[in-house]
Amino acid sequence: MSYIPEEVINEVKSNVDIVELIGQYVQLNKRGTNYMASCPFHEDNNPSFSVSQPKQIYKCFSCGRGGNIFSFLQEIEGISFTESVAKAAEFANITVDEKYIQAQPSKQQEFSYLYDIHEKANDFYHYYLMSTNNGAEAYDYLIQRQLTKEVLEVFQFGLAPNNSQLLVQYLQKAGFTSEQLVDSGIFYMADSGELIDRFRNRIMIPLRNSRGDVVAFSGRVFQENSEKSAKYLNSPETSIFKKGKLIYNLDNARLPIRNQNKVLIAEGYMDVISLYQAGYENVVASMGTSLSEDQLKQLSKMTNTLIFAFDGDDAGQKATSRAFQTAQGITNAEIKAIQIPNKLDPDEWIKEHGKDSFQQLINQCISQFEFNRDFFKKDYNLNDEYELAQYIEKVIELISQIKSPIEQQLRINDLVNEYHLSEAIITEQVNRARDIRPNNYKQPTNQNNSVEPPQASFSNAPIITQELALQIKSKRAFNSEKQIIFYLIYFEEAWDYMEELSNPPVFFHDFTSKAFFELDRYYYEGNHLPLTGIIDRINDTQVSHFLTSLMWEQELFDFTRQLLDDCFKVLQQEFIQQEINELRKKVVQYQKQQDYSEMNHTLTRIMNLTRQIKEI
Numbered sequence: 001m002s003y004i005p006e007e008v009i010n011e012v013k014s015n016v017d018i019v020e021l022i023g024q025y026v027q028l029n030k031r032g033t034n035y036m037a038s039c040p041f042h043e044d045n046n047p048s049f050s051v052s053q054p055k056q057i058y059k060c061f062s063c064g065r066g067g068n069i070f071s072f073l074q075e076i077e078g079i080s081f082t083e084s085v086a087k088a089a090e091f092a093n094i095t096v097d098e099k100y101i102q103a104q105p106s107k108q109q110e111f112s113y114l115y116d117i118h119e120k121a122n123d124f125y126h127y128y129l130m131s132t133n134n135g136a137e138a139y140d141y142l143i144q145r146q147l148t149k150e151v152l153e154v155f156q157f158g159l160a161p162n163n164s165q166l167l168v169q170y171l172q173k174a175g176f177t178s179e180q181l182v183d184s185g186i187f188y189m190a191d192s193g194e195l196i197d198r199f200r201n202r203i204m205i206p207l208r209n210s211r212g213d214v215v216a217f218s219g220r221v222f223q224e225n226s227e228k229s230a231k232y233l234n235s236p237e238t239s240i241f242k243k244g245k246l247i248y249n250l251d252n253a254r255l256p257i258r259n260q261n262k263v264l265i266a267e268g269y270m271d272v273i274s275l276y277q278a279g280y281e282n283v284v285a286s287m288g289t290s291l292s293e294d295q296l297k298q299l300s301k302m303t304n305t306l307i308f309a310f311d312g313d314d315a316g317q318k319a320t321s322r323a324f325q326t327a328q329g330i331t332n333a334e335i336k337a338i339q340i341p342n343k344l345d346p347d348e349w350i351k352e353h354g355k356d357s358f359q360q361l362i363n364q365c366i367s368q369f370e371f372n373r374d375f376f377k378k379d380y381n382l383n384d385e386y387e388l389a390q391y392i393e394k395v396i397e398l399i400s401q402i403k404s405p406i407e408q409q410l411r412i413n414d415l416v417n418e419y420h421l422s423e424a425i426i427t428e429q430v431n432r433a434r435d436i437r438p439n440n441y442k443q444p445t446n447q448n449n450s451v452e453p454p455q456a457s458f459s460n461a462p463i464i465t466q467e468l469a470l471q472i473k474s475k476r477a478f479n480s481e482k483q484i485i486f487y488l489i490y491f492e493e494a495w496d497y498m499e500e501l502s503n504p505p506v507f508f509h510d511f512t513s514k515a516f517f518e519l520d521r522y523y524y525e526g527n528h529l530p531l532t533g534i535i536d537r538i539n540d541t542q543v544s545h546f547l548t549s550l551m552w553e554q555e556l557f558d559f560t561r562q563l564l565d566d567c568f569k570v571l572q573q574e575f576i577q578q579e580i581n582e583l584r585k586k587v588v589q590y591q592k593q594q595d596y597s598e599m600n601h602t603l604t605r606i607m608n609l610t611r612q613i614k615e616i
Contacts, residue, residue: 004085006527008096009070009536012085015092018056018069024091025076040076041065042261042303052552057535059552063261063304066548068535078210078254081536111239117176117184118206118214118240124167125158125204125217135159138203141222146351151277154252158204160219164197185235186217199233205269207235207287210298212251216241218269234287244292247299248272248285254302256281262305264338264362265291265323266346267316271309274347278355283309291323293330300331301541307365312340312349321375324368336365369398369411392419396426400433474508477574480567481505481512486550488519489531491559495523498564505571514543573613580609 019028019035028035028051039049039060048062059066065075073084089096129135130152138159142152161167171181178195181187187195202219209215216235237243249272257263264283266272275283286295299306308323310316320337327335338361340349350358366374373395380391395415402408412430416423484505487494507513522534532551538544583606590599 004082004096006533009085010533012089012092012094012096013056013069015094016069016088017053018058018072019051019053021069021088021091022051022058022072039063039065041258055551057532057548057551059548064545064549066545066552068548070536071544071548075258076255113176113180114184114238114240115213115215117171117180117186118216120171120174121167121184121186121217122156122158122204122206122214124170125160125206126156127158128161128166129157129159129203134161138222142203146277147273148277151273154276155273156206158206160197160199160202160204162201164200165195167197168195183238185238185241202233207241207246207248208251209240209246210250210254213240215246243287245294245298246287247295248287249276250284250298252276253282253284257284257299257302261303262307263299263303264307264309265299266309267311267319268345268347271346274350275309275358278350278358290319291326293326296323296327296330300333304333306331306333306335307362308335308337309340309346309362310337311343311345313343313345316340316343316345317375320371324371327368336367337371338362338365339371369402369407372398388419392421393429396429397433400430474574474578476570477508478512480570480574481507481509481516482550484564484567485512485515485519485547487559487564488516488523489534489547489550490529492529493559493561494564497561505568506575508571508574511540511542511546514540515547518543569616572616576609576613576616580606583609 022028022037023035026037026040026049028037029047030036031050033052033054035051035053036047037049037051038047039062041060042063046062049058049060051058057066057068058072067075069088070081070084073079073087074081077084077087079087086096129138139152142157143149147157168181168187172178178189181195182189186197186199188198190196199217199219201221201223203222205218205220206214207216207218216238218235219233221231234243235241248269253263260282262282264275264280266275266283266285268285272283272285284299286292296306306327308320310320310323324335324337327333338346340346340361344352346358349361376394377391380387382388382391392415399408399411399415402411408430412423412426415421416426484494488498505516507516518534518538519531522531522537527533535544535547535551538547583602587599587602587606590596590602
């Protein structure tokens with residue numbers, strides 16, 4: 001939630017034309033009442049990005065992104081809402097009181113001295129490497145590793161002096177206290193009371209957050225006879241550096257990731273740098289071999305395609321397996337993995353075989369199923385019939401987790417042909433594995449007697465992103481929820497009717513439920529209809545895109561209470577239908593168990609529920 005007053009936001013919004021603003025970033029061409037362009041957020045050969053001047057919103061009919069001037073700036077620049085208001089105000093030559101822009105009590109302000117220490121330390125390390133005689137040996141080492149001077153400048157390589165007091169003295173002269181220097185994690189206090197640079201005599205790689213601020217360092221040994229135990233030494237976690245949240249090179253890779261709609265995820269910093277030097281700008285690295293849920297969520301907001309490019313050794317393969325497992329339930333993005341032969345890492349492979357060979361590995365990257373199928377194969381002796389059967393059962397479980405029916409059938413065919421099995425038996429086993437999996441849900445079938453929601457105002461363009469589409473359990477329920485939210489955005493009578501209801505509607509889907517909750521809160525804060533300003537107040541990108549789509553597609557028409565009633569009836573019917581579907585599964589189980597008493601009891605229950613649907 002922004003700390004900027006509503007009247008300030010409205011003033012900025014009313015003085016910025018979205019066409020002029022977006023026109024600074026993409027080439028807009030007028031088509032009818034709207035303006036079209038290639039979408040700046042994904043590869044778009046057929047222009048599908050549309051800007052509406054009357055509505056002051058934008059919408060991509062391919063990737064589903066949409067919003068107003070503030071959400072556009074947030075996405076294209078990778079900035080916060082507050083920063084987007086300031087940037088839009090600057091565009092319109094409007095002066096916004098500095099107290100509003102800086103009123104947010106952020107870590108950036110609270111720990112500003114830590115950011116300052118890291119920035120000055122980075123400048124010091126970089127200068128020491130690139131411009132002093134003492135840096136010559138480390139510089140030559142990096143050049144011998146086939147890194148160019150340009151890359152050393154882009155990634156701001158540095159060198160920590162062997163004399164641990166040089167940087168301490170430099171920073172103390174700049175006004176920092178011993179306590180602040182220890183807080184930074186760059187230094188520690190020796191038993192003698194002396195401050196020591198923990199990275200002395202290491203090549204330094206600055207670690208930046210998504211805004212580009214230096215928040216930590218990684219130091220690498222470069223002398224073969226070094227007595228240092230660890231090749232790499234990273235900063236300890238501090239108030240501004242959390243290992244599980246930071247993604248290396250995200251500050252540089254953000255726009256290339258969005259433009260190419262895919263990201264390469266490597267293990268190490270040198271892999272990222274080597275890939276960048278080979279021409280891959282959409283590459284990042286986790287802080288170690290284990291990707292965290294937070295890191296996956298961050299990347300999934302930028303792209304629909306994640307490609308793991310971990311090392312080809314056993315540790316890298318295990319890291320890939322863990323990453324696939326972590327991603328389950330976290331993201332609906334397409335996730336693949338590169339398989340690097342001979343246990344090499346990306347840096348080593350490119351140096352030995354070149355960029356074209358690595359591009360072939362990317363082109364041949366494999367799905368989660370393909371990776372796990374081969375990864376688990378190593379655990380079994382396939383010449384032993386018992387272990388072969390265990391392995392096949394494992395593959396069947398993997399096939400049952402595939403969402404696409406077509407891909408699932410292709411994998412069944414592969415398994416049948418490879419091991420000369422019965423397709424009917426394998427298909428039955430896959431279905432059984434799917435049915436016993438927790439939280440399995442089959443989409444309810446349409447009933448002839450069910451009420452259909454009103455279809456008054458939406459075109460055939462996608463109302464939601466592909467990621468949200470995968471979350472839809474029932475199209476009928478979704479259409480009704482969509483209509484309810486649309487009415488609440490534009491019609492005061494809809495709110496009057498909602499207040500008269502003893503029980504508010506219960507939504508099937510998380511993102512429509514969130515949208516309803518945000519609208520309800522926004523309306524009762526005293527905001528006036530239409531509630532289009534809610535886009536500025538929502539932090540959830542999916543919900544924001546969904547609401548923008550509704551506003552884009554809208555055609556105003558006369559509202560009646562019957563329209564809402566019909567939507568409520570559909571939701572009631574779908575909840576009952578959901579229960580019927582679960583009971584039908586039980587009927588099949590009772591029939592197999594020859595428990596005819598329970599089967600008949602359940603059939604009677606189904607008949608009663610079916611009657612309830614007809615009576616609604």
